[in-house]
Amino acid sequence: MENLTNYLLVSAVLFSIGTIGVLTRKNAIVVFMCIELMLNAVNLTFVALSRHLGNLDGQVFVFFIMTVAAAEAAVGLALFISFFNNRESIDIDDANLMKW
């Protein structure tokens, strides 16, 4: 089943790219795109495993993840807009009012 290994490898690489992006990028929207990339890497993992195992649970899980990601995007962009209205910036370095 070297096919499965390939799929898992690609999704692990995608997940890592997403994680690194979240940690290094400064623009909140780009950070959010990186998070979406992580979620899609998970989707790929689920679909590949589901195909490999021959049961549909993983495919169903992917539907739920996509739905939730869409809801999350709606809420997230609304939060970004209200932040932008007050700060005129969407840079996460500007979210610096509270510090210990």
Next chain:
Amino acid sequence: MDINVAQLFQTINLATIMPEIILSVMAMALLLVNVFVPSKSKGYLAWLSLAGLVAAGYTAATGWGLNIPSFSGSVVLDNFAIFFKLIFVVAAGLTVLISDQYMEREGCNQGELYPLILFTTVGMMLMASGTDMMTIFLGLELMSISLYVLAGFNRANIKSNESGLKYFLLGAFSTGFLLYGMALVYGATGTTRIAKIAEAAAKMGAPDTMLLIGALLILTGFAFKIAAVPFHMWTPDVYEGAPTPITALMSTGPKAAGFAAFLRMFLVAFPVMKADWSDLIWIMAVLTMTVGNIIALRQDNIKRMLAYSSIAHAGYALVGFAAANTTGTAGILFYMLTYAFMNIGAFAVVVVLGKQGESNGNVQDFAGLAHKRPALAAIMTLFLFSLAGIPPTAGFIGKFYLFSAAVQEGYVWLAIIGVLNSAASVYYYLRVMVFMYMKPAEEEFGWVKVTAPITLALVVAGVATLALGIVPSYLLQLAETAVKLI
């Protein structure tokens, strides 16, 4: 795989999720009613949502003693879920009571607040009753997405914006890890049902790498939700910026929900790997208690102080988790309930004392409160005593139970570190009391008005904090019955 639809429908028993249904319907009804309520009297919505919460709590409580799986095993109605549902009802109910005054003062009294609180409660309930990774994930997201909105609810306040933004980005980030963990566990075991994962893991003998990494990633995701060190960085910022009643909710309900799903996943699905994860929990408990308490020592902002203290409290609960015996898990249930009462009670006093724009949120602003408002200072003292774990309050019994569980399992050092931490925490709780009782009043506290809902919340929380400290045995028994099934 052939699916018999008629057979599938037979497994659906709506009675098992009746509390969730009541709250969802109530929330949607409130969204409609909200349109017809003038903006000055949104307080009525608070009473309506309280009615919904009480109805949901009552419905949940009537199911005590049953054990009915439903939706082909993805949701279960058992004592464990019911106990947690009651914790969420308490947390959401008290939050709803203290919200109106705050939101009115801050000028963001939109009626959508109450439906959002109800939806987040539904999410927590699904997390507690879910026995399938899919249900747990959906519950977690329903809870989190509503909370992101609630944290940024005060749109005109820049701190609230920032709080919502940070919570959203970090929450979504941690969801990614949780999901990746779930995917790997699914790959290793071939199922998403918790009971079947346990069977498959037991059959494996030595757990394979995929399952171990999956469990580790799931642990990361839940540790984020319960704000355990080193996944706590978001907590102080989010708690400080969010509207105070929402901070009260976030520090109690979602934390309990995180523990509910965490316990069910790890005690039911991965008991065979206990040797692998119990050391991790041990280390996490020590770090969480110590870091939370040490940083709380130097906080002046009361919300930030309570945020670090809530991190420390998650650490105490993790002590019970590390022990993972009946006393420990029952201790977590009991502690989460008492924590909901005492913490939301303390936040209610913070709400009452605050001025518009949250300008009055420092420990120094409590100076002389006891001379001007003795009753308010007294009840705050009660909550702070309970948070510090001083008898005869509920906080003491909870901590005693958790630490004795650790001793039973031979984790003597863990219990000692816990007790030392608890002693250190007395400093910053006592500091507030010193300001209240020993310092001269700089202000007349003329703006302080205790409205009827807040009085109710304070009385309920105060009575419960005392009563659970003096006669805890009945509730402890219930908690022990609740954890027997897992």
